[in-house]
Amino acid sequence: xxxxxxxxxxxxxxxxxxxxxxxxxxxxxxxxxxxxxxxxxxxxxxxxxxxxxxxxxxxxxxxxxxxxxxxxxxxxxxxxxxxxxxxxxxxxxxxxxxxxxxxxxxxxxxxxxxxxxxxxxxxxxxxxxxxxxxxxxxxxxxxxxxxxxxxxxxxxxxxxxxxxxxxxxxxxxxxxxxxxxxxxxxxxxxxxxxxxxxxxxxxxxxxxxxxxxxxxxxxxxxxxxxxxxxxxxxxxxxxxxxxxxxxxxxxxxxxxxxxxx
Amino acid sequence: xxxxxxxxxxxxxxxxxxxxxxxxxxxxxxxxxxxxxxxxxxxxxxxxxxxxxxxxxxxxxxxxxxxxxxxxxxxxxxxxxxxxxxxxxxxxxxxxxxxxxxxxxxxxxxxxxxxxxxxxxxxxxxxxxxxxxxxxxxxxxxxxxxxxxxxxxxxxxxxxxxxxxxxxxxxxxxxxxxxxxxxxxxxxxxxxxxxxxxxxxxxxxxxxxxxxxxxxxxxxxxxxxxxxxxxxxxxxxxxxxxxxxxxxxxxxxxxxxxxxxxxxxxxxxxxxxxxxxxxxxxxxxxxxxxxxxxxxxxxxxxxxxxxxxxxxxxxxxxxxxxxxxxxxxxxx
Numbered sequence: 001x002x003x004x005x006x007x008x009x010x011x012x013x014x015x016x017x018x019x020x021x022x023x024x025x026x027x028x029x030x031x032x033x034x035x036x037x038x039x040x041x042x043x044x045x046x047x048x049x050x051x052x053x054x055x056x057x058x059x060x061x062x063x064x065x066x067x068x069x070x071x072x073x074x075x076x077x078x079x080x081x082x083x084x085x086x087x088x089x090x091x092x093x094x095x096x097x098x099x100x101x102x103x104x105x106x107x108x109x110x111x112x113x114x115x116x117x118x119x120x121x122x123x124x125x126x127x128x129x130x131x132x133x134x135x136x137x138x139x140x141x142x143x144x145x146x147x148x149x150x151x152x153x154x155x156x157x158x159x160x161x162x163x164x165x166x167x168x169x170x171x172x173x174x175x176x177x178x179x180x181x182x183x184x185x186x187x188x189x190x191x192x193x194x195x196x197x198x199x200x201x202x203x204x205x206x207x208x209x210x211x212x213x214x215x216x217x218x219x220x221x222x223x224x225x226x227x228x229x230x231x232x233x234x235x236x237x238x239x240x241x242x243x244x245x246x247x248x249x250x251x252x253x254x255x256x257x258x259x260x261x
Numbered sequence: 262x263x264x265x266x267x268x269x270x271x272x273x274x275x276x277x278x279x280x281x282x283x284x285x286x287x288x289x290x291x292x293x294x295x296x297x298x299x300x301x302x303x304x305x306x307x308x309x310x311x312x313x314x315x316x317x318x319x320x321x322x323x324x325x326x327x328x329x330x331x332x333x334x335x336x337x338x339x340x341x342x343x344x345x346x347x348x349x350x351x352x353x354x355x356x357x358x359x360x361x362x363x364x365x366x367x368x369x370x371x372x373x374x375x376x377x378x379x380x381x382x383x384x385x386x387x388x389x390x391x392x393x394x395x396x397x398x399x400x401x402x403x404x405x406x407x408x409x410x411x412x413x414x415x416x417x418x419x420x421x422x423x424x425x426x427x428x429x430x431x432x433x434x435x436x437x438x439x440x441x442x443x444x445x446x447x448x449x450x451x452x453x454x455x456x457x458x459x460x461x462x463x464x465x466x467x468x469x470x471x472x473x474x475x476x477x478x479x480x481x482x483x484x485x486x487x488x489x490x491x492x493x494x495x496x497x498x499x500x501x502x503x504x505x506x507x508x509x510x511x512x513x514x515x516x517x518x519x520x521x522x523x524x525x526x527x528x529x530x531x532x533x534x535x536x537x538x539x540x541x542x543x544x545x546x547x548x549x550x551x552x553x554x555x556x557x558x559x560x561x562x563x564x565x566x567x568x569x570x571x572x573x574x575x576x577x578x579x580x581x582x583x584x585x586x587x588x589x590x591x592x593x
Contacts, residue, residue, distance in 0.1 A: 052458065054454070073457075073462070074457040074458060075458075075459075075460050075461055075462045075463075076460075076462075078457070078458055078460035079460040090452055090454060090455045090458070091451075091455065092448050092451040093451050093452070094447070094451055095447070095448070095451065102444070103444050103445070103456075103459065104459050106441055106445070107459040107460040107461055109441075112441045112442055112444070112445045112461065112466070113442055114442055115436065115437050115443075116436055116440055117441070118436070118439040118440065119440060119441045119443065122441070161455075161459070165459055165460060
């Protein structure tokens with residue numbers, strides 16, 4: 001296979017005495033869906049934060065599309081095609097759903113120092129925004145103010161915004177978090193449809209989804225990657241089971257066992 | 262669209278009302294109205310920062326004062342043409358806003374409030390210490406600027422000029438906040454982290470807005486110098502910055518035009534109440550509290566254009582469908 005699209009080399013991050021990222025070397029190949037799992041507090045979101053540029057790693061390097069991006073700020077990484085969705089919904093509350101996505105479309109342009117034409121009337125922004133809303137299942141909700149959308153719709157909107165920047169790669173931080181049964185199924189379908197179209201690093205607690213969708217799974221425990229491999233390899237990996245047991249996550253273990261069946 | 266027609270009608274009525282003020286005949290009221298428009302212009306610039314950029318500034322009086330001083334100093338040194346003195350005031354205020362903003366915008370929230378206040382106080386004491394420009398006595402200017410062959414010594418004529426300039430500023434500001442640039446700064450107000458994650462560098466957009474607001478305040482300062490023919494150091498005081506915040510709160514932030522109403526209420530209230538009590542600010546405080554408690558949110562929100570559905574989606578809005586996820590295969 002070719003070069004990895006995203007690669008971390010011996011990434012390390014400490015908060016005081018607490019090591020949250022411990023020598024993490026991880027890569028995502030073009031077109032791959034790589035899932036990152038681990039018990040709560042394993043440092044998954046901290047790792048995502050370092051990949052997007054919100055947090056500086058103390059040691060190690062991050063490479064994306066062949067370039068070292070370790071010292072780039074958040075916005076420049078995004079411009080290189082690294083899009084993310086947030087674990088806690090992060091949208092523009094006072095904007096309509098369509099305007100939320102239109103702003104994401106606008107981010108593809110070289111700059112937005114355009115002071116004259118009303119953004120609402122610019123079809124080259126609005127048309128792709130409506131398309132993306134339709135793609136994620138929010139057709140008909142274009143004019144709803146984002147704050148008035150349901151939690152499930154927020155997750156969809158979040159994804160539409162990430163997609164609208166036309167990224168090379170998606171960092172999805174728990175896209176299923178807090179979704180009801182039906183919403184979960186729909187989101188799973190949506191994620192399945194994104195597979196192969198984008199390179200994806202998926203952080204998710206829903207083991208059914210992870211084991212059915214991911215090409216590769218890495219298990220993060222106490223900031224360290226304890227295992228990395230195909231879903232089948234991870235299922236039978238004794239370290240993983242211990243890790244989940246050690247982290248006192250009986251539920252997760254049961255899910256793992258279920259997934260193995 | 263009937264809503265935009267109603268809005269247009271509202272604006273026209275407002276302009277007509279403002280234009281009718283000098284017809285009353287008493288020059289006192291014309292001057293009072295001029296003062297309202299000038300202070301309203303600064304309040305508008307504060308609203309751009311607070312209501313659209315989410316930047317609560319406590320130092321806008323500094324740029325107002327810089328505009329006044331630059332205009333005044335130029336006039337005293339023989340540059341009487343408004344076509345030179347006013348743009349110079351605007352540029353000086355914008356340049357100063359650039360420097361202050363470049364430093365202050367590295368902070369946010371409460372820190373930003375304090376840093377803008379600190380800079381404003383520095384600028385205040387800078388002018389206060391310059392004896393050659395009047396020091397704490399302020400700076401007196403013998404006459405108003407000239408507008409080419411046109412004299413604006415007449416209070417009525419000056420009032421109309423200020424009115425026209427304010428209308429232009431309102432128009433430009435409305436274009437600005439609804440433009441692509443405006444969407445970015447409003448995005449920053451709502452969620453700066455997300456704006457950065459989309460690929461916009463928030464700092465540059467905030468700084469540009471800060472300079473734009475500084476420029477407007479600079480113009481208002483030049484107008485104030487002409488209005489009073491005397492630049493008081495009070496123009497730059499932190500109390501003045503606070504007054505502008507009060508006007509924005511009174512008139513609703515995020516509306517562009519609301520703060521002009523706020524300025525009107527402020528000036529008239531001061532005029533009326535200070536007649537029978539020197540503690541008029543006490544009553545002004547009460548007014549602010551009542552305004553916030555009774556009219557939670559905005560009394561002018563119907564003017565805020567950002568929520569208006571675009572023409573293209575208005576058609577589908579009528580048949581708002583329940584949210585449905587598509588099947589995977591409908592995706593491209």
